Amino acid sequence: MEQPDPTIHQPVRLKIMAALKPLPVDEALEFVRLKAIVGATEGNLGAHITTLEEAGYVAVAKDFVGKRPRTRVSMTPQGRRAFEAYVAYLQEIIGASA
Numbered sequence: 470m471e472q473p474d475p476t477i478h479q480p481v482r483l484k485i486m487a488a489l490k491p492l493p494v495d496e497a498l499e500f501v502r503l504k505a506i507v508g509a510t511e512g513n514l515g516a517h518i519t520t521l522e523e524a525g526y527v528a529v530a531k532d533f534v535g536k537r538p539r540t541r542v543s544m545t546p547q548g549r550r551a552f553e554a555y556v557a558y559l560q561e562i563i564g565a566s567a
Contacts, residue, residue: 476524477555481509481517486552489527489544497530497541518542526551 477486484507489498498506504514521527526548530541544552 473558474551474555476520476526477551479517479520481507481513482521483555484508485514485517485521485542486526486544486548486555489542490549490552492544494546494549495543497528497543500540500542503542521548524548524551 477483485503488503488506492498500511500514500518504511507514509517518527518529522529525545528543528545530543532539532541
């Protein structure tokens, strides 16, 4: 990889991916929890999640808990590979400069 993945490289999207990566496969974070972790507004977070979803990096599930809507976000296998490649790219840069 000559350049970092521009989809992941944006700071808020990088935080989203970093928050989702430690989760076991097929587990998700609720939007409200992800918002607290990332520190973004609802609109900003929603826009970045949409970008990641369009890239195939995250999946969004919407349902209801009782009468309350719930949105959950999980990392897809493609997203895991992309994030791992992004981290490897950064480690390569760090190793090259050491």
